[in-house]
Each structure stands twice: as C-alpha cells, then as structure tokens.
Amino acid sequence: MWEKFFTDFSFMENPELSDLRQMAKKDEIPNRYGIPVYHSKIKSRSAKFTEYHYEITPDLETLFQEVFQHYQSRKWIKVERNIGQSPENLFRQLYIVPSEYARLAFMMTHNNFDPVGQKDPDIYIAAFPDWPDRRILVFPNLHFTMILGSDYYGESKMAGLRMAMHIMREERGGIGLHAGSKIYRVKNAQGQLTERGALIFGLSGTGKTTISVNSHNLVAPEGVEILQDDINMLTTKGNSYGTEKNFYVKTDSVSSTPELQDACLAEDAILENVYVSPEGEIDFDNMSISTNGRAVINRRRIPNTSDRIDLPQVNFFLFNTRRYDIPPVGKLTGPAQAAAFFMLGESTITSADDPTRVGETTRVVGFDPFIINKPEKSGNRLYEILSNHPIDVYIVNTGKIGGLDGIKITPEVTLKIVENIARGTIKWQYNEDLGYEIPVEVPGLDLSQFDPYKIYGKEEYKNMMEALRNDRRKHLQQFPDLYDQIKESI
Numbered sequence: 032m033w034e035k036f037f038t039d040f041s042f043m044e045n046p047e048l049s050d051l052r053q054m055a056k057k058d059e060i061p062n063r064y065g066i067p068v069y070h071s072k073i074k075s076r077s078a079k080f081t082e083y084h085y086e087i088t089p090d091l092e093t094l095f096q097e098v099f100q101h102y103q104s105r106k107w108i109k110v111e112r113n114i115g116q117s118p119e120n121l122f123r124q125l126y127i128v129p130s131e132y133a134r135l136a137f138m139m140t141h142n143n144f145d146p147v148g149q150k151d152p153d154i155y156i157a158a159f160p161d162w163p164d165r166r167i168l169v170f171p172n173l174h175f176t177m178i179l180g181s182d183y184y185g186e187s188k189m190a191g192l193r194m195a196m197h198i199m200r201e202e203r204g205g206i207g208l209h210a211g212s213k214i215y216r217v218k219n220a221q222g223q224l225t226e227r228g229a230l231i232f233g234l235s236g237t238g239k240t241t242i243s244v245n246s247h248n249l250v251a252p253e254g255v256e257i258l259q260d261d262i263n264m265l266t267t268k269g270n271s272y273g274t275e276k277n278f279y280v281k282t283d284s285v286s287s288t289p290e291l292q293d294a295c296l297a298e299d300a301i302l303e304n305v306y307v308s309p310e311g312e313i314d315f316d317n318m319s320i321s322t323n324g325r326a327v328i329n330r331r332r333i334p335n336t337s338d339r340i341d342l343p344q345v346n347f348f349l350f351n352t353r354r355y356d357i358p359p360v361g362k363l364t365g366p367a368q369a370a371a372f373f374m375l376g377e378s379t380i381t382s383a384d385d386p387t388r389v390g391e392t393t394r395v396v397g398f399d400p401f402i403i404n405k406p407e408k409s410g411n412r413l414y415e416i417l418s419n420h421p422i423d424v425y426i427v428n429t430g431k432i433g434g435l436d437g438i439k440i441t442p443e444v445t446l447k448i449v450e451n452i453a454r455g456t457i458k459w460q461y462n463e464d465l466g467y468e469i470p471v472e473v474p475g476l477d478l479s480q481f482d483p484y485k486i487y488g489k490e491e492y493k494n495m496m497e498a499l500r501n502d503r504r505k506h507l508q509q510f511p512d513l514y515d516q517i518k519e520s521i
C-alpha cells in the first residue's frame with residue numbers, strides 16, 4: 032500500500048527551481064540579500080524518533096491508510112533527482128512532499144542532480160511534515176523512508192543518502208561513508224608533483240567541512256580539488272563516487288571559513304534556521320534561532336571545485352576525532368587497526384550535537400550515525416578494501432589536549448598537518464603507549480606544546496592510554512564477526 036503515496040496523490044511533477052521558490056515565497060524571511068531564508072519548526076534530525084522496519088506489520092498498514100486518507104485531498108510535489116553523477120554508480124530518488132512545503136522540494140531539487148536517462152527509482156521518500164506525531168520510519172528492504180512530523184531539510188536529505196549508503200553496501204559491493212573528499216596535487220619529499228586522493232571522516236562538528244574545502248594556500252602547480260563534504264561511495268577498486276551536486280553546510284563555521292562565505296550569501300544559496308535581524312541583516316554567528324543553522328550552497332562557488340565529484344583513487348583517510356587526550360595526529364599501523372578505529376568511531380560530543388554535553392566521550396561506528404544495521408558488515412567491507420589497496424589511515428585530533436581547558440589544536444595546525452600528510456613529509460615513530468605512530472617532526476610546525484607526556488607526565492599518560500586501550504578492546508567485543516581479526520591491532 033505504501034506505493035500508493037507515489038502514484039495516487041495529485042502531483043505537480045519536477046517543478047523548475049524558480050517555480051519552487053515562488054511556491055515557497057510565503058515562508059521566506061525577508062533579508063537585504065534577497066536570498067531565501069526559511070525557519071523550520073524542527074531544527075535538527077530526529078535521531079531518537081527514527082525507527083527501522085523490515086516487515087509491514089498490521090499496525091504499520093493501518094498507519095499507511097490513516098496517513099493516506101489524511102493527505103489525499105492535498106496538493107503534492109514530486110521531485111525526481113539523482114544522487115551521484117556517474118552512470119556507473121548513481122541512485123534515482125523519488126521525493127514527495129505536500130505543496131505547502133515547497134521549500135523542502137526546492138532544497139532537494141537544488142541539492143541533487145538532474146535525473147538524466149531513463150531509470151527506475153532506487154530510493155523513495157515521502158514527507159508528511161505536519162503529521163501530528165514525529166516518527167521517521169526507515170524501510171531498508173523497500174528502499175523507502177516515511178518522514179512524519181519533521182520539516183527539517185536535513186531529515187529529507189539524509190533519508191536519501193542513508194538509503195543510498197545502505198544500497199551501496201548491500202547490493203553494490205562497496206561501502207557508503209560519512210566522509211568528504213578532495214584531491215591534493217602537491218610536491219612530495221623528493222620535490223615531485225604527486226596527486227593524492229583523501230577521504231575525510233568525522234562526526235558532525237569535528238572539521239569535515241573545514242578540512243574538505245580548505246586550499247592550504249597552495250600555489251600552482253600545486254593545488255587542491257574539492258569534491259564532496261558529506262557522503263562518499265567507496266568501491267572495492269579503491270575509487271570513490273561522490274553523491275551531491277551541492278553542499279548542505281552547517282553555517283556556524285561560515286565566519287571562520289572564508290571559502291564558504293561568498294557561497295552562503297550568493298543568490299543561489301538557500302538558508303535554513305539562520306538568524307535575520309529586524310533590519311534584514313543575516314548573522315551566521317547569532318545562534319538564537321538554532322545552533323544548527325544550515326545552507327544549501329552552490330558547490331561551484333567554493334574555490335577549487337570543478338564539475339567532477341568522483342575520486343579516481345583514494346590514497347589516504349583522515350579520521351577526525353575530537354578528544355582531549357591524544358596527540359594532534361597519529362598514523363595507524365595497517366588495515367586491521369584502521370578497521371578497529373572505524374568501528375570505534377571515537378570522538379567527543381560537540382556543540383553541534385548537544386551544547387549541554389560538550390566534551391563527553393562518544394563512539395559511533397564509522398563516525399557515521401546513518402549506518403542502518405549490521406555495522407560489522409561495514410567494518411568487514413572496509414577491512415577488505417584496505418587489505419587490497421594501499422590506503423594510509425590517520426587519526427586527526429581536532430580538539431584540545433589536556434582536558435576541556437587544555438591546549439587547543441587550532442584549524443591552522445590541523446591544516447598544516449594534513450598538508451604534510453598529503454606530501455608524505457612527516458617523520459613518524461611508533462609509540463608503545465598509543466599503539467600507533469606519532470610524528471617526530473612535521474615541517475613548518477612545532478608540536479612540542481601538544482606533547483601529552485609534558486602535559487600529563489610520563490607515568491600518568493602511560494596509564495591513561497593503557498586504560499583507554501583496554502576500554503577500546505572491551506568495546507570492540509560487541510562485534511564478534513570482526514573482533515578476532517582486529518583485537519591484536521589495538
């Protein structure tokens with residue numbers, strides 16, 4: 032019966048962007064830039080209200096009927112878009128939403144690719160933003176997501192990408208990753224120009240976008256190419272397909288990220304839950320509407336982008352981790368340890384997650400809150416890919432060292448480290464206490480102020496790391512299908 036949502040309502044099909052903006056005009060907050068700004072009722076993803084269903088029970092069938100009847104007389108918009116650009120790996124997505132919520136259809140249309148070519152839908156999303164109960168129902172086997180009671184665009188966007196990542200793992204032999212992508216064209220230690228592809232992982236607020244869009248002030252013939260900032264599809268061949276035509280960035284970092292500023296105030300930006308003053312000024316740093324202000328921006332307005340979004344070869348991963356007890360960077364020992372750190376998904380809670388719990392440790396498999404089920408399957412797939420391709424994996428600490436009031440590892444320090452990773456110019460040494468390599472020397476940087484042994488003392492730090500590694504091993508025991516292969520590496 033769920034299919035009826037996509038066939039039996041009265042639809043306006045694939046309206047033009049300009050028509051969608053017109054239809055959403057009633058929701059716009061006027062501003063001096065004349066760009067669309069909307070304030071939604073729900074301002075972040077409803078993770079606690081997200082349910083996964085593998086069969087349609089009589090209760091769900093009744094819910095479908097009730098919802099269908101309630102919305103039957105409404106006018107609807109149907110948006111057909113592509114996730115991904117390569118004919119070899121794209122996903123056709125059907126999205127329906129009542130026409131009162133044209134702003135959501137507007138953002139979805141802007142964010143994704145035109146549906147070139149004939150193709151049956153791979154992904155179905157039906158949004159009922161004004162249903163009185165909030166429930167996000169995910170049906171992995173049907174490739175269908177039903178959004179009840181949320182008008183936050185991120186819920187609709189991630190419904191599509193969450194399902195695409197699942198299909199990638201279950202049906203296409205690869206793995207969907209919560210990671211941005213970029214290409215470095217840099218001189219290595221021998222002075223030769225090399226091209227290195229990077230995937231940048233991290234939970235919300237840990238610097239994925241900051242690192243993904245940065246130019247590192249490289250000068251031609253050196254340079255970067257910015258590909259994606261959120262979701263990538265890694266294949267067993269070691270290449271990675273991008274997913275989004277444009278970016279849906281958090282606007283709290285716009286003021287400190289010059290690469291994003293123009294794009295966020297351009298005529299083709301769409302802002303969500305960003306503050307507008309009574310005089311019509313847009314203020315990204317004013318969090319009174321939400322700490323989760325967002326913008327769909329034209330990716331091509333970010334310097335160093337091109338039309339391509341796919342990464343031909345992945346050479347290294349960055350696991351962004353915001354912690355208070357590890358050095359600014361570490362190099363993992365090999366595929367088993369990389370798979371272990373992927374399963375650990377270690378970080379601390381940032382203000383993007385919950386401003387009242389900043390600093391608490393958290394672990395999310397794959398640094399990815401969008402894995403639907405069987406996380407070990409993702410870990411095993413990654414292990415397999417890393418075992419067959421020489422991909423180096425680095426832990427990048429974008430937090431502080433020495434506790435909540437400790438020494439801040441600034442974006443400048445992190446960006447210099449990442450540049451040197453790309454060049455291959457860091458001198459590494461194995462550290463017994465951490466169980467992986469840490470830098471002895473990073474050209475152009477003095478990392479001595481971040482030395483944990485100076486901050487904590489030799490004995491105390493050794494004990495702290497021993498406790499952490501024991502805790503990691505204990506945590507990983509919940510993944511028995513992978514544990515035996517990775518336990519020695521921790």
Ligand SMILES: Nc1ncnc2c1ncn2[C@@H]1O[C@H](COP(=O)(O)OP(=O)(O)O)[C@@H](O)[C@H]1O
Nearest residue numbers: 235236237238239240241284429440441442445
């Ligand atoms: N060492 C660091 N590396 C990267 N970002 C940092 C660092 N320290 C602080 N930040 C700040 O943290 C925020 C990270 O936000 P963002 O890059 O949007 O994260 P994400 O894309 O992972 O959600 C930015 O405001 C950035 O300036």
Ligand SMILES: C=C(OP(=O)(O)O)C(=O)O
Nearest residue numbers: 075076185189235261279
């Ligand atoms: C859209 C979301 O995902 P991300 O933070 O990865 O952009 C979200 O979590 O609301």
